[in-house]
Amino acid sequence: MQVLKHFWKKPIYLPYSHAPLTDALLADFEQQIGYRLPKRLVALLKEQNGGYIRYKLPETPPMQLWGIGQAYPRLMRLADELDESLSSELNLALD
Numbered sequence: 001m002q003v004l005k006h007f008w009k010k011p012i013y014l015p016y017s018h019a020p021l022t023d024a025l026l027a028d029f030e031q032q033i034g035y036r037l038p039k040r041l042v043a044l045l046k047e048q049n050g051g052y053i054r055y056k057l058p059e060t061p062p063m064q065l066w067g068i069g070q071a072y073p074r075l076m077r078l079a080d081e082l083d084e085s086l087s088s089e090l091n092l093a094l095d
Contacts, residue, residue, distance in 0.1 A: 007044055009052040009062070018049040018069035029068045029075065050074070 021042075030036050037045075050067020066075045 006054055008048045009054045012048065013052050015071075016064060016067075017051045018067035018071050018074070021045045021049045021068055025068055 045068060049069060050065060053063050053065055056063045068075050
């Protein structure tokens with residue numbers, strides 16, 4: 001599978017880049033969200049785990065792809081928010 005060669009913006013904005021994506025971290029994240037990420041997305045995140053991307057729509061702010069890890073911004077934050085949302089919906093349903 002060929003990864004887009006020029007997907008990531010260079011130089012890397014280090015505060016938005018995470019440690020390299022490992023198979024263990026990926027498996028933990030996929031278990032937490034309940035599904036597997038697309039192979040192309042995984043390939044991009046293994047090349048660089050989060051950061052600004054080179055491509056964007058005209059007249060829009062720079063775009064980012066969040067990485068998997070504990071730093072900000074992170075995809076795990078979305079999983080945490082989903083867990084909180086589902087918990088509160090479940091609590092409302094049980095009331």
